[in-house]
Amino acid sequence: MKYKEKRKRHLDLARNDTLIGFAFIAPSALIIILFMIVPAAMSVHYCLTDWNGVSSSYNYVGLQNFTNVITAAEFPKLISNTLFLMVLYVPVLNILSILFAVILFDIGKLSNFYKIVMYLPNILSVVVAGVIWRMIYNPVIGPVAQLLKLIGLSHLMQDWIGQSGTVMYALSIGILWYATGFYTLIYLGGLSSIPMDIYEAAAIDGIGHFQKLIYITIPMLMPSITINMVLATIAVITGFELQLVLTEGGPGYASLTMALKAYFLAFREQRLGMSMALSVMITIISVTASLIMLKTLRKREVES
């Protein structure tokens, strides 16, 4: 009896603790459900309609929106631009961030100053960052153009964001400038969790800096790498603010990504149904890419 009473009391306490826990997360969960889950579910509903975003009535059109999105002239460009950013931007961003983190971790004096400078762009609004880079890239009155003109090299100035061949690289530089600080900080956090005695032992064995980076630092940083790769992938697939301010997807469709096109469909072309269809596709791609990345990188974590 005593045992049964004790067990019952233990279960009651556990249930109470669980209920209390749920109760405390309930407000946040409610916000997430109301402002993220429900709108996402509604988008799956609206993607099957011809809703224009204003009208109180709409018609169901089945999968016509998906067909229209996929058969649009610019769709191949949307895919290729989004893939470009995923394949180029995500690895380059993470490589740069790791390098900066490793340098900042060991730099000693003024490390805090450098950390602040690295992170400053990320404090700015994305719109401000876009306006800054529009000014920098202006081939006539921008600061780079003026400097080149001053030293007699104005012929070297290109319209980096006005040419199809260079706009994606110019955009990537802007994104890298803006985002590197954030990911560097995450890597700095990861570096601080690596036990120093491993490096001391490596130093005693005569291992050089580069070998330490490859065989110790990066394997031990795998959890941070996993987080950053997944976050960066989701950010590049779903983000559009910098593209909107800097290039508006131009020239032509040269820098138009899936997320930016979804925005244009919704708020410039009043074709919410098509925008939701594209958003559903973006979600599927984003979730699939994240799951594949998590599975692959988690394995590497375990191996490390």
Added chain:
Amino acid sequence: MKKLITLLSLLCLAATTLSACAAQPGGAQSESASTPTATSTASETTAVPPVTLTMALMCNDFYDTAQEMAAAFESQNPNVTVELSQIPNAINEYLQPKAAANLLPDFMSVNADSFALSLYEEGLLADINDYPDIKSRIIPQLVDPFIAPDGGYFGVSGGLSSVTIYYNKELFSQAGLSDADIPQDWPQFLAVCESIQSANITPLIVATADSTANNTFWTIGMATNFSAKGKDYAAAVKDGSFDFTQPGYVDVYAKAKTLMDGGYLVKGVTSLKAPGAMDTFLQGEGAMLFAGIWLAGPVFNGAEFEVGVMAAPWNEPGEKKGCFLGSETGYAIAKNANEEWSAKFLDFVVNGDGFYIYQNGRGNQPYILDYDESRIKMHPDMAAYVKMITTDTDFASGQPPYQVLQSKMLTQIPTTVQQVLNGESTPEQAAEIFNDLYNEK
């Protein structure tokens, strides 16, 4: 005790969360308007109740003027508080989510386009026909763009809109040109561009990274190739019968390509937006600026050189010139509990001091009949230019695309122009892309 603390904590959390949801839609103003203030005395119970008017204006180039208008209205109506917001991006992008949530501002900027019409047809905008004192003062040609198919009048024009080519007289002089060399047709224009280029000066600055391309290349091209030849393209486009692959439309892109191939366009033309184009011109980096007359104030006041204006001569010799006569961004009032006061502000902007504050700040073409000319501020050259294009029989006017095309088409004009300028599409291919979108069901 633990449960009591838990319950109290939850209530606090919920209260904090829900307090952020206390929205103040425009229609709710009537509740505050009808509630007397705490300091009301018996003698003030007959006073006009306080009203807060929410106002969202596209006033990037005249924010100070907009604030002055709001302040002047408040001083004339002490019970009114105007909450002015500047629309940061495109009007439709700003208003659409608000419209979907039925939270439109009481008084707002709108264009005479299909989006504003859809707001009216949804019952979100008031019918200004209910305020005859306002409609009767507007120039008739500026009323028509805001008339709905059911006869409703959903917005008031903010001015007569057109485009012009501003030119830097100093740079013209450096190129050996004077006012007498102002081109009257397309071959002459190309010759002028060639002369300017020979003097190592950039001939023409025009923005194509935003909707400026719509108002410049598109409208002047359409007006020259159709209106000037007696063809009403606007009606054909609206009823779905226009063929965008015909030579007259292909020529819209072809002329842009000719300018690009000749090296007459400013470097970075495909990434240039209207503010950047104006700055580039004002810094003396180009001889001519193809832009709207709504920039007359900033251009004439901001230039450190003498500025002239000319009509864009896209016509062949002996043919009429095309010009663009449309409505500038105007105003609409929301159909809500504050409609009466919003209409009073609209009346202030049309019939009252608000008109002169607005006109003086922008230096644009007045949109009302019978104004006091001594109170108008407009550069004499611009006034003469507007008079010329509205009265000279050598000009045929065309409607701008936003008064004619659906939203999905408007965004494609800059895109197709950029593709032609960059050589990614031929003019024929660009026209075909545009036509396919037009015919898409």
